Amino acid sequence: MSSPKTQRFLLLFGLSLLMTSLVFGWVRDLILGKTQNKNRTEITFAEDVAPILYDHCVRCHHKGGIGPFPLTTYEEVLRKKRTIRKAIANGIMPPWPADPEYTHFVGENYLTQEEKNKIFKWIDGDQPKGNMSQMPELPEFNPVSMLGKPDKTIYMDSIFVPGKNRDLFLSVKVPFEIDRDTFIRAIEFVTGEHNIVHHLNGHLLNYDFNRKKNVFAGRHVVNVETDGSTYDTEMLEMQLTHDDGDFRNVQKFESAINYLPGVEGTMYPEGIGGFPVSRKSTIFVQSLHYAPTQEDMWDRSHFNIFYSKSPPGRPTQELMLGTNGLSAISPPLVIPPDTIITCTTKYRLNWDASVLTINPHMHLLGSKFLAYGVTLQGDTIPLIRINRWDFRWQYFYTFKNPVHLPKGTLIVAEATFDNTSENPNNPYDPPQEIKERYENEGGSMRTTDEMFQFIITYLPYKKGDENISLGQSTKPLK
Numbered sequence: 001m002s003s004p005k006t007q008r009f010l011l012l013f014g015l016s017l018l019m020t021s022l023v024f025g026w027v028r029d030l031i032l033g034k035t036q037n038k039n040r041t042e043i044t045f046a047e048d049v050a051p052i053l054y055d056h057c058v059r060c061h062h063k064g065g066i067g068p069f070p071l072t073t074y075e076e077v078l079r080k081k082r083t084i085r086k087a088i089a090n091g092i093m094p095p096w097p098a099d100p101e102y103t104h105f106v107g108e109n110y111l112t113q114e115e116k117n118k119i120f121k122w123i124d125g126d127q128p129k130g131n132m133s134q135m136p137e138l139p140e141f142n143p144v145s146m147l148g149k150p151d152k153t154i155y156m157d158s159i160f161v162p163g164k165n166r167d168l169f170l171s172v173k174v175p176f177e178i179d180r181d182t183f184i185r186a187i188e189f190v191t192g193e194h195n196i197v198h199h200l201n202g203h204l205l206n207y208d209f210n211r212k213k214n215v216f217a218g219r220h221v222v223n224v225e226t227d228g229s230t231y232d233t234e235m236l237e238m239q240l241t242h243d244d245g246d247f248r249n250v251q252k253f254e255s256a257i258n259y260l261p262g263v264e265g266t267m268y269p270e271g272i273g274g275f276p277v278s279r280k281s282t283i284f285v286q287s288l289h290y291a292p293t294q295e296d297m298w299d300r301s302h303f304n305i306f307y308s309k310s311p312p313g314r315p316t317q318e319l320m321l322g323t324n325g326l327s328a329i330s331p332p333l334v335i336p337p338d339t340i341i342t343c344t345t346k347y348r349l350n351w352d353a354s355v356l357t358i359n360p361h362m363h364l365l366g367s368k369f370l371a372y373g374v375t376l377q378g379d380t381i382p383l384i385r386i387n388r389w390d391f392r393w394q395y396f397y398t399f400k401n402p403v404h405l406p407k408g409t410l411i412v413a414e415a416t417f418d419n420t421s422e423n424p425n426n427p428y429d430p431p432q433e434i435k436e437r438y439e440n441e442g443g444s445m446r447t448t449d450e451m452f453q454f455i456i457t458y459l460p461y462k463k464g465d466e467n468i469s470l471g472q473s474t475k476p477l478k
């Protein structure tokens, strides 16, 4: 505790620091010619367009980013102005399928009408450069991690993806050894060839030190789309069990790591989520899906591991509705050609839940998605609305604060599928009947088959959960 006198001193000291920095800032800006011209009417690159692009686009559209071209300089933007206009007008960019008029999430990224109008006006006009000293500062990009400095990085084997223009589905074992048993706060997946790595679902396997001689031994990669008996044999060759052949006593954390295009790692506040990890462990990637490519490629993706000082205080739990989940789909997911259908799946919660993250999942025929809860009192709790489904951008949406679903709430998800030739993503021309297919625990779901899943990550509810800020999950760790 500090005395009132020191407090007053600190306050005055702080104030004078603030004044000094304000004056210095002003002088520096004066020297750099950075004083704002408040009376400008012209929309310029430096003063209007760049700040919007720097806030909403460049984290993907920089050299080496996942966007196909950089949008960091005047020349780069000018070159792409027509496609930029179209992508913004069509709502394709920035990629954020969730409707911000329905619910809000951490890291949400969309342009207001005012921001769009500014960009359109600039593109439709003479695209003046403006006062380049007013350019915003380019954010720093970390090619290694979106979450911060990892405690450990684990590389997957290099994987050959043949240029056969076909989807490739693999199961991959990624073993590692560390100095001591500890706790993991988050695992982040970083793609090597980000244009072809489509999705990944992985579990964490912890071994008993004395019952597993060599975690690295055994086969590392298995093609999932072989016949059942070959798959079973090859899975045995992976040696995922303890040395005595027992798998039941291996500690397993399902879905410890998920990746879909555009998904940044989720980091909950300290104390929420996370797993114990032992000295000998393996990330077992149940399904790693590579999109079709015309040319042969080698991918070497990696995992970043962030440790936690303490054991997971409140481990997260998962609820899966729809395909292979807890609730049936009605009508069944069989989509005749030339039709648009809406399917529903419902699940009644028998406990109080604090929902942290949700993930709607469909494939190419998906066109709309809606999910909400209905309490026993008949109140509606909105969860997510996607008016224009985009197969490429299937985020795990984390709420800014946990959403309380009281015991007895009916969770309802509605998915619309468009199997007409109007749907530009329809894999068949003319359209064919498409249905749900789920084999090898979903390992071999091809994108041309359909799926309707709604995955909810939650905690058992505790009073006050609504006030927890999950927002820090996007801030890098120190």
Ligand code: HEC
Pocket: 053, 056, 057, 058, 059, 060, 061, 066, 067, 068, 080, 083, 084, 085, 087, 088, 093, 094, 095, 109, 111, 262, 392
């Ligand atoms: C989360 C990463 C990300 C963000 C943020 C992002 N983009 Fe993109 N953008 C991509 C990727 C990846 C592609 C390649 C196409 C695809 O995969 O959908 C792309 C494609 C594009 C295209 C080409 C579209 C076409 O039809 O060929 C334009 C133009 C574009 N982005 C502009 C923007 C603008 C402008 C913003 C900000 C307002 C933005 N992007 C924000 C990742 C992003």
